[in-house]
Amino acid sequence: MMNITDLIISDKEQIQLNDLFLDEYNRTMLNQLIREHSYIEQLRQYELPVNNKVMLHGSSGCGKTTTAKAIAAALGKNLLVLNLSNVISARLGETAQHVKMVFDKAKREKAVLFLDEFDQIGKARSEGDKDVGEMHRLVNTMIQMIDYFPENTLLICATNYESFIDPALLRRFQLRLSFTMPGDAVLDAYYDKLLSRFPEHIRIIERKYGISFAEAKDHAYRLVKDVLISEFELQTTLSEVEETQILAN
Secondary structure, eight states: OOOGGOEEEEEEOOOOGGOOOOOOHHHHHHHHHHHHHTTTTHHHHTTTTOOOOEEESTTTTSHHHHHHHHHHHHHHHEEEEEEEGGGGSSSSHHHHHHHHHHHHHHHHTTTTEEEEOHHHHHHTTTTHHHHHHHHHHHHHHHHHHHHHHTTTSSSEEEOOOOOGGHHHTTOSSSEEEEOOOOOOHHHHHHHHHHTTTOOOGGGGOOOOOOSSSHHHHHHHHHHHHHHHHHHHHHHHHHHHHHHHHHHHO
């Protein structure tokens, strides 16, 4: 039987919200979310609800996972990451049990729970008539878990395909933020930040546009490593030549 704890990533990477490349609306909404959770007890005195269910949707590689990490870091909470595609099984009843175990762990630890590829719930619903009843039960179980998720924990779900998700699930999220492909100016700023820690002559690389942040990072680092390795190889060659000359003399 699957050990669900083996599929949970306890992510401790520290990313600052100010370091993210967010549009103005997303930044404003996330700052408000963090402020609410920073004063959750004070808001409770006025019987005001605190938003704790967030849906991040949009293009792959455009910052959804990084945003979840930054939110957890800003709140000083542990981040539990679960990719739903790893737990959806032929026995949907087992899937519900596995997901419930993750929710329970997040509640015990008052953690930030990040469910990636949340659209797997919606996708599985249309896989065949024989599974429709089971998938309805899984969706209903998920709705119940979300509804009773305590305010002192935070649920963040991410998907590239929001339209695949059951509308009843989507309605549970108080905050739904869209992540789109960055424009050229934003990518230039991102490249500048990525390259700022390298020597000036290495920062001059061919920049690609019309791609995601993740693709830009991979592209930039590949070119930087190529230049650095070439320099290392040259240094090694020069050292070998010098050593040969010394031995010859």
